[in-house]
Structure formats: structure tokens, C-alpha cells
Amino acid sequence: MHLNFPNKVDEVLKYIRIKCMPKTLFFRTMLLIFVPLIVVQMVSILAFFNGSWGRVGRRLSENLTSNMAFAMQLAEEAPDKLDEIQQLTAKNYDLEMKYFDDEAKHDVIREAHRNNKMITGFLEESLNKAFPDAIMSLYVKGSDLVVFIEQPDGLYQFITSRKNIFSTSIFGFMIWMVGTSLLLFLVAVAFLRIQVRSIADLATAAEDFGKGIDDKNFKPYGSSEVRKAGIAFIKMKERILRQISERTQMLAGVSHDLRTPLTRMRLQLALLPDGDKKNALNKEEFLQDISEMEKMLEGYLSFVSGEGGEQPTFVDLNEMILSIINKFRVSNKALIRYSTNDQVSAVQGREQALKRALTNIIGNAFNYGKTIAVNLEAVGGKVEIVVDDDGPGIPEDKREEVFKAFYRLENSRNKETGGIGLGLSIAKDVVTSHGGTIELQDSPIGGLRVLIRIPL
Numbered sequence: 001m002h003l004n005f006p007n008k009v010d011e012v013l014k015y016i017r018i019k020c021m022p023k024t025l026f027f028r029t030m031l032l033i034f035v036p037l038i039v040v041q042m043v044s045i046l047a048f049f050n051g052s053w054g055r056v057g058r059r060l061s062e063n064l065t066s067n068m069a070f071a072m073q074l075a076e077e078a079p080d081k082l083d084e085i086q087q088l089t090a091k092n093y094d095l096e097m098k099y100f101d102d103e104a105k106h107d108v109i110r111e112a113h114r115n116n117k118m119i120t121g122f123l124e125e126s127l128n129k130a131f132p133d134a135i136m137s138l139y140v141k142g143s144d145l146v147v148f149i150e151q152p153d154g155l156y157q158f159i160t161s162r163k164n165i166f167s168t169s170i171f172g173f174m175i176w177m178v179g180t181s182l183l184l185f186l187v188a189v190a191f192l193r194i195q196v197r198s199i200a201d202l203a204t205a206a207e208d209f210g211k212g213i214d215d216k217n218f219k220p221y222g223s224s225e226v227r228k229a230g231i232a233f234i235k236m237k238e239r240i241l242r243q244i245s246e247r248t249q250m251l252a253g254v255s256h257d258l259r260t261p262l263t264r265m266r267l268q269l270a271l272l273p274d275g276d277k278k279n280a281l282n283k284e285e286f287l288q289d290i291s292e293m294e295k296m297l298e299g300y301l302s303f304v305s306g307e308g309g310e311q312p313t314f315v316d317l318n319e320m321i322l323s324i325i326n327k328f329r330v331s332n333k334a335l336i337r338y339s340t341n342d343q344v345s346a347v348q349g350r351e352q353a354l355k356r357a358l359t360n361i362i363g364n365a366f367n368y369g370k371t372i373a374v375n376l377e378a379v380g381g382k383v384e385i386v387v388d389d390d391g392p393g394i395p396e397d398k399r400e401e402v403f404k405a406f407y408r409l410e411n412s413r414n415k416e417t418g419g420i421g422l423g424l425s426i427a428k429d430v431v432t433s434h435g436g437t438i439e440l441q442d443s444p445i446g447g448l449r450v451l452i453r454i455p456l
Contacts, residue, residue, distance in 0.1 A: 026196040033188050041177055046292055061122040065130045067093040068147065068158050075099060076157075096159040123147075123165050128270045198222025202230050209237055211437060213312050213348070258297055266290050314346040315354055317383060321376060324359050328366045336366070340376040347383055349434045357430035358385070360423035361450050365389035369447050382436075382453045391447040399440040403428045 071089045073080055075097075082099060089097045127136050127149070134243040145165060147158040198221050205218040214237070220230025269286050318340055325336050365372045369389030376385055394402060401407050405425045431438045436454035443449040 024196075025199065026192055029192050030189065034185070037181055037185065039230055039430070041181060044177060045174065057122040057165065058126070061126040064123065064160065064164055065126040067095055068097075068127075068149065068156075069130050071095065071097050071158075072149070072151075072156055093162055094164065098156065098157040098159075100155040101153075187428075195222050195226070198226045198230075202226065202233060205230075206233060207435065210250070210433065214241070242435075259294075262290055262294055262297075312348050312350055315349050316346050317349045317354070317376060317385070318344055319357060320351070320355055320373060321362075321385070324355065324362055325374065328362065334366050334370050336372045336374065338374045338376075341378075343377045344376055344383060347456055349433075349454070353430045353432070356428040360427045361387050361452070364423060365391070365448070365450070370393060371445060373445060378456065380451075382455050385452040385454075387450040388443040388445050389447040389453075390443070390445045393446075393448040394440060402440070403438075 067089070071085060071093070074085045078085070086097050089095045104363050122137060124136070127134075127147070131149055135148075137148040137150075139146040139148075140162065144159050145162045147156070147160075149156045181420075201218065202220070205215050208215055218230075218234070220227040220234070222230075266287065269283055269290070321338065321340075325338055327337055328334070360376065362372070365387050366389075368391030371390045373388040374386070375388075376383070378384070402424050405422060407425075431452055431454065434454050436452060438453075439451045441451060443450040
């Protein structure tokens with residue numbers, strides 16, 4: 001069921017989710033455990049305060065009030081036996097009682113006011129019920145509780161221990177609650193770390209495999225669902241590797257089968273006599289057709305075979321781009337500028353595949369532009385390669401289409417106006433397999449900008 005909130009409320013909830021919600025699975029799960037745990041503790045403590053602790057506090061206060069009332073009644077009925085009553089009260093009730101007449105009570109109250117005052121709710125409520133017409137004051141003096149009950153004829157002072165009205169069981173209860181909750185929390189943290197680590201390792205293995213890195217040491221562990229997903233990933237990886245291997249072997253056979261007749265045709269044409277001028281022109285056209293077929297075959301095989309069995313290594317992109325640019329600079333057909341910074345480091349990838357992709361991108365800029373600018377820098381944990389040219393560019397509505405295999409903006413197959421439509425397809429396939437992205441944008445120098453991002 002989906003709840004529809006007003007737009008402002010929905011925006012506030014979205015903001016809270018983005019800003020306050022943890023990003024990782026570990027902390028999100030811990031939040032689901034921690035919040036209910038705190039709520040349960042608060043509810044339990046409040047229930048204990050309002051229930052057991054409250055009843056105990058009232059009962060203790062009522063007992064203490066009854067003892068005070070009984071001692072006062074005895075003192076009023078037999079004032080000549082006040083010393084005996086004080087001794088009995090102290091012995092039986094742990095209650096020290098003193099009596100001050102009307103003249104001395106003011107000095108006693110004035111001295112008691114120098115202590116820290118603490119009004120205890122349960123005892124005060126009980127005293128008000130027992131002595132509705134009396135003036136009462138409660139004070140804490142060290143570990144003792146001092147109670148003054150002022151009557152018209154005098155003042156009664158009672159001194160007793162605070163434990164007689166205050167139950168210390170709340171502290172034991174809180175220690176027990178916090179201790180057990182902390183123990184459960186630590187156990188949950190240890191358990192969740194194992195579960196989350198298994199998911200993180202599976203994600204890392206899948207990401208590395210997408211970049212062409214085959215981790216032979218990966219083994220599924222954790223919960224049954226995570227292990228099942230890990231086993232499914234291993235089986236999928238084996239199927240993909242087997243498919244790539246079979247496709248590579250098939251393409252190797254196709255390459256051999258097609259190259260052989262093309263080579264034989266080239267030799268046969270080379271052995272034919274030139275004859276007249278017309279035959280010489282036809283022979284030259286046939287040789288050009290064979291060369292073009294060989295180039296097309298190379299393009300098809302490069303696109304379908306992808307990276308083959310090339311193993312990933314650490315690639316110095318700065319050195320690679322310089323070597324590509326230097327090859328194009330020899331012809332002096334276009335002006336090429338290159339800039340980089342010291343923050344760029346090597347990336348892990350397949351060197352030949354990356355070189356093929358960058359050669360296709362820079363080659364396109366070289367073919368269509370007179371000024372080319374190449375920039376290499378590291379931004380936010382990624383390497384950015386920017387290639388600008390001042391050529392005719394690519395219309396915005398065609399920028400996704402040009403990444404499709406065999407798609408050409410110029411519909412003819414004339415090799416003078418472009419290749420066979422696989423350059424950008426190969427480049428995108430290589431960049432994507434390295435966990436990167438490739439975008440086509442408007443160039444600030446008037447043509448096309450190719451932006452490549454590859455994780456470091």
C-alpha cells in the first residue's frame with residue numbers, strides 16, 4: 001500500500017531519507033535494531049517507575065508516616081515519658097524523634113533551612129493525608145532525611161535514613177537493562193558484520209569480474225540466501241567465461257578460414273600480367289577491394305572478440321595517450337594539444353583494449369577536426385579523459401545511436417568518409433567493461449567532446 005502525502009511533507013520526508021538515513025546496509029540494519037531497543041528500554045523503565053517503584057515508594061512513605069503519627073500520638077498523650085518514647089522510636093522504627101516547644105522551634109527551622117531542600121512526592125503526599133492541618137518541611141542532610149511537622153503547640157523533628165522512603169531497586173533494574181541490552185547490541189554488531197561482509201565480498205567479486213578481473217579465491221559464505229547468490233554468481237561467471245572462450249575459438253577459426261582465401265586472391269592478382277591499362281586499373285581496384293575486406297574483417301573480429309583473454313595490469317594512461325598522440329602528429333594533418341596533472345595515477349585494466357578504445361576516440365577527432373585537445377586528470381576517485389575537436393560534431397539526437405554496432409552517420413560504406421561503424425561501439429564496450437562511462441557532449445572549441453570516466 002502506498003500512502004500519498006502532500007508535496008511539502010513528501011519533500012521533507014525525502015530530505016530526511018537523503019540526509020539522515022545511513023547509506024550502508026550495516027548501519028541501516030543497526031538502526032533497525034538500535035531504535036526499537038531504546039524504545040523498549042524507555043517503555044520498560046517508565047512502566048517500572050509508574051508500577052513497581054511507585055507502589056514501593058508509596059508503601060514506604062505510608063509506613064514512615066504511620067510511625068511518625070504513632071510516635072507523635074504517644075508523645076502528646078504522655079509528654080512526661082518523651083525520653084522513653086524517643087528511645088523506643090529509634091530502636092523499633094529507626095526513627096530519631098525530637099520535640100521543640102513554641103519558642104525554640106523557630107531557631108531549629110532557621111538552622112535546617114541551610115540544608116538542601118528536597119520535596120519527595122510520595123512522603124509529602126502521605127504526610128498531607130495524615131496531618132492535613134500541620135505545616136511540614138522535608139530536608140536532606142547527608143544520608144539522612146529530616147522531617148519537620150509543626151503543630152500549634154510545638155515542633156516535631158524526625159530524622160531517619162533516606163533508604164526508608166527510597167527504593168534502590170531502580171538502579172539495579174537500570175543496570176540490568178543497560179547491561180543486557182549492551183550485550184545483545186554487541187552480539188548483533190558481530191553477527192551483522194559477518195553477514196554484511198559476505199554481501200560486500202560478493203559485490204566486489206561481481207564488480208571485479210565486470211572489469212575483467214577473475215578472483216579465483218572468492219568463496220560464498222554467510223547466510224543461506226547470500227551463499228545461494230554467491231553460488232549463482234560463480235555459475236554465471238563460468239558460463240560467461242565458457243561462452244567467451246568458445247566464441248574466441250570460433251572467431252579464430254573464422255579468421256583463419258577467411259584470411260586464407262583473401263591471401264590467395266591477393267597472390268593470384270599479383271601474379272597476373274598487367275596487360276593493357278584497363279586491366280591494370282581493374283587489378284588495382286581488386287587489390288583495393290581485398291584490402292578493404294581485410295580491414296572490415298579486422299574490425300568485425302575486434303568488435304566481437306572484445307578483450308579476449310588479455311589479463312588486467314596497471315596501465316599508465318599518461319604514457320599510453322602520449323604514444324597514441326605521437327602517431328597522429330607525424331602526419332601534421334591537425335594540431336593536437338595535450339594536458340595532464342601530477343594527480344593522475346595508473347589504473348588497473350587491459351592495456352591493449354584501453355589503447356584500442358582511446359585510439360578510436362582520438363582517431364575520430366583527428367579525422368574530422370583540425371584542432372584537437374586531449375586532457376587527462378583525476379577527479380573524485382576517477383580518471384577523466386576529455387577529447388575535444390573542432391569538427392562538424394554529432395547531432396544531439398544521434399549521440400546514443402552512434403554507439404550501436406555498424407551505425408554510421410554517413411550511410412555509404414566509402415572508406416574515405418568513415419570506417420565501418422564500429423569505432424565508438426568498441427570504445428564504449430571497453431570503457432564499460434572497465435567500470436567506466438563514456439559521454440558525447442558539445443565541445444567548447446566548436447565540435448564534439450568525448451568524456452570518458454574510469455574508476456581508479
